[in-house]
Amino acid sequence: MMIKSHWDAVLPTLQVAGKKRLLQLVDTVEFDFSRKRSRTDLGPLNYPFRRGIRVHNSLIANGDGIPLGLLSQSHHIRSDDDYGKAAERQSAPFEEKESYRWHEHFMTGQSLCEQDPGMELVYVAGREADIMELYLARTCDRTHFLIRSKHNRKLADKSDSLYGFLSAQAAQGTYEVDVYDPATLKKRRASMEVRFSKVALKLYKTLPRKKTLPGIELYAIEAKEIDPPADIEEPIRWVLLTTLPVTTIEDALLAIQYYTTRWVIERFHFLLKSGGAQVEELQLQTAHRIKNALATYSVAAFKVFKFRYLAEKTPDLPIYEAGISQIEHKVLYEFANKKISASIVYDPNKQPTMSDFCVILGQIGGFLPSKRQPIPGLKILNRSVQLLQNLVDAYLLFCQRTE
Numbered sequence: 001m002m003i004k005s006h007w008d009a010v011l012p013t014l015q016v017a018g019k020k021r022l023l024q025l026v027d028t029v030e031f032d033f034s035r036k037r038s039r040t041d042l043g044p045l046n047y048p049f050r051r052g053i054r055v056h057n058s059l060i061a062n063g064d065g066i067p068l069g070l071l072s073q074s075h076h077i078r079s080d081d082d083y084g085k086a087a088e089r090q091s092a093p094f095e096e097k098e099s100y101r102w103h104e105h106f107m108t109g110q111s112l113c114e115q116d117p118g119m120e121l122v123y124v125a126g127r128e129a130d131i132m133e134l135y136l137a138r139t140c141d142r143t144h145f146l147i148r149s150k151h152n153r154k155l156a157d158k159s160d161s162l163y164g165f166l167s168a169q170a171a172q173g174t175y176e177v178d179v180y181d182p183a184t185l186k187k188r189r190a191s192m193e194v195r196f197s198k199v200a201l202k203l204y205k206t207l208p209r210k211k212t213l214p215g216i217e218l219y220a221i222e223a224k225e226i227d228p229p230a231d232i233e234e235p236i237r238w239v240l241l242t243t244l245p246v247t248t249i250e251d252a253l254l255a256i257q258y259y260t261t262r263w264v265i266e267r268f269h270f271l272l273k274s275g276g277a278q279v280e281e282l283q284l285q286t287a288h289r290i291k292n293a294l295a296t297y298s299v300a301a302f303k304v305f306k307f308r309y310l311a312e313k314t315p316d317l318p319i320y321e322a323g324i325s326q327i328e329h330k331v332l333y334e335f336a337n338k339k340i341s342a343s344i345v346y347d348p349n350k351q352p353t354m355s356d357f358c359v360i361l362g363q364i365g366g367f368l369p370s371k372r373q374p375i376p377g378l379k380i381l382n383r384s385v386q387l388l389q390n391l392v393d394a395y396l397l398f399c400q401r402t403e
Contacts, residue, residue, distance in 0.1 A: 002295040003073045006302070010069030013323075014060075014119070021120040024071065024109040025059045025262055026102065026129065029269040031280055033290070041287045043078035053077050053287065055294055056101045058108065059268060065261040066309050067268070070302050072108045074101050075291050094133055102129040103137060110143040122146050122244065124262055130241070132203055135216050138243060146258055149220070149239040156200035156215040163239060166222040169195040173249035174226070175256075179236060188229070190236055195222040196252045219246040223256055267378070268305050276382025277301045304382045307358055311375045315355035322354055329357070331391050336360050361388060 014022070032052040033039050039051040058071040076098055094100055106123050113121045120142045123129075127150035138145065152163045160168075171193045179190045202215035221240040228235035240259055246252050272279050277297050284290050310322050319329060326348070333346035340363050352360075359369055362376025365384030369375075376384065 002292070002299055003070055006299045007069055007071055010060075014068065014116075020118075021063055021122060022068070023061045023063065023065075023258055023261055024105075024121050024123045025061055025265040026057070026105050026123065026125045027262065027265045027269065028054055028056045028101070028128070029273065030054050031273070031290075031294070033280065033282075036280075037283050037285045038287065038290050041285070042290070044080060045078070048080070053290060053294075054098075056105060057265060057268070057298070058105045059265045061261060061264055063258070064313055065264050066313050067264060067302065067306050070298060071112070072105055073295060073298060074104065075294070076101060077287060099128065099131060102131060103134045106134050106137060106145065110138065110140050113140050113143045117142075120144070122258055124258055126262065132201075132210065132213055132216070135218070135241075136213060144243045146240060146242040146244060146255055148259065149241050153201045154204050156202040158204070162199060162201065162220060163222075165199065166195050166197065166220055166239060169197050169222075171195055172252065175253060177260075181232070190225050191227060192223045192236065193226045194249060194252050194256070195224075196220065196246045198246075218243055221246060221252050221255055264309070268301070271301050271305055271378050271382065272297060275378040276304065301382065304378065304385045307354070307361075307385070308375070308378055308381050310354045311358035315353055315375075317354045318351040319354060319357045320351055324357065327395070328388060328392055331395050332357070332361060332364070332388055335391055336364060339364065361385070364388070 030045050030052055031054075032045060032050055033042055034049065034051045042051045042053055044050060045052045045054075054076045056074045056076065058073075060068045060071050062068060078098070094103070102125060106129075109121050109123050113119050121144070123143070123145040125145070125147050127148045129145075129147045130150035134147075135145065149162065152161050154161055155165060159165075173194050174191060175194065176189055176191050178187055180187055197220055198217065199220045200215055200217045203210050203213055219242050221238075221242070223236070223238045223240070225235040225237065238256075238259070240255060242255055244251070244255055246255060267275075271277055272294075274280075277300070279294060279297050282290065282293055284293055307322070310317055320326070329352070330346050330348070333344055333352075336344040337346070340360070344360060355375060358375050358381065359367070361384045362380050363369075363384075364387055365376070365380045367376040367380045367384070
C-alpha cells in the first residue's frame with residue numbers, strides 16, 4: 001500500500017511531462033536479519049544459518065539515469081524445506097518459482113505502458129532475468145526489454161549458438177569506459193569492441209514444460225574488451241538481448257548506455273542497506289512487520305536518492321520543480337541562517353537550484369563542501385533529510401499551537 005501511494009503521487013508528474021522513453025530498472029537485494037529478533041520468522045539466504053528476506057524492486061528512471069519513482073516492490077522468503085533442492089524445483093510451474101518475480105515486474109511495467117499511450121518503457125535487468133517466458137510475455141510494442149544474457153542458447157535454425165554467432169560478426173565500432181577491477185577495486189580504462197545482429201532464438205534441450213514455447217526474434221549486442229591488461233583474469237564481455245531496434249552503432253551504444261544505468265538501482269539498494277537507512281538493523285519480530293518497514297523505508301529513502309541525483313545531473317533545476325515544498329525551503333534556510341552562516345537567507349520570491357539546496361541541506365548534517373566533493377553523498381544527505389523532516393514537523397506543530 002505504501003509503495004502504491006508513492007507511485008500514485010509520482011504518476012501524474014510523468015504524464016504531464018509528455019511522450020518520452022523511460023527505463024524500468026529491476027534488481028533484487030538481500031536483507032540479512034540472522035542476528036535479529038525476526039530471524040525465526042524469515043528464511044534461508046545462501047546458507048541455512050543466514051536468515052533474511054529477498055526484496056525485488058522496480059525503479060523508474062529517465063534516459064539520463066535520474067530516478068523518478070519506485071514502481072513496485074515484492075518480497076520473497078525462501079522455505080527451509082526447499083533449501084538445497086534446486087534440481088527438484090526446476091520442474092515446478094513457472095508461477096511458483098522464485099524467478100517468476102522478474103516476469104511479474106515486467107508485466108507491471110507493460111501494464112503501465114498500456115494505460116498511457118504517450119509512454120515507452122524499457123525494462124532493464126541483469127542475467128537473472130534471462131527467461132524465455134519473460135521475453136514471450138511482451139504484447140505492447142511500446143514496452144521493450146534490455147537484458148544481459150545468461151544462457152548461450154541455440155539459434156532457431158540450429159546453425160550456431162548465440163555467443164558463437166555474435167563473435168563471428170564484424171566489429172561495428174569501439175568505445176572506452178572507466179571500470180573498477182572487482183579484485184583490487186582500482187579504476188582502469190577499458191577499450192570495448194561492439195558487435196550486434198538480429199537473431200532468432202528457440203529452446204530445444206530444455207524442460208518438458210518449456211518445449212512448447214515458441215521462438216522469438218530480437219536484437220543481440222556484444223560489448224567485449226579488447227587488449228585487456230595481462231593481470232586481468234576476466235576481461236569484460238556483455239551480451240545484451242533487446243527488442244529495441246539496433247541497426248547502427250549509435251543504436252547499440254545507446255542500448256549499452258541504458259544497461260549501465262542499472263548502477264542506479266544498485267546505489268538505491270546500498271542506501272537501504274548501509275548508506276544511511278540501515279534497514280538490517282531493524283529489531284522487528286515478524287516477517288509481516290519487516291515487509292511493512294521495508295516499504296516505508298524504501299519510500300523515505302527514495303526521496304533522498306532522488307535529491308542526490310537531481311543535484312548531480314540537473315544542478316540548475318529550481319527546487320519547486322523537483323517537488324521540494326516552500327515550507328521545506330523556508331525551514332532549511334532559516335535554520336541554516338542561524339546554525340551555518342548568516343549569508344544563507346530565505347527569500348520566498350527566489351527559488352534556489354537543486355545543487356545549492358542540497359549543499360545547504362548537507363551542511364546541517366555535517367557536510368563540508370570541497371572541490372573534490374561539491375555535493376553531499378547519500379549517507380550525509382540521508383541524515384540531513386531526516387533532520388529537516390524533524391524541523392518541518394516541529395515548525396508545523398508550533399504554527400498550529402500559535403494560531
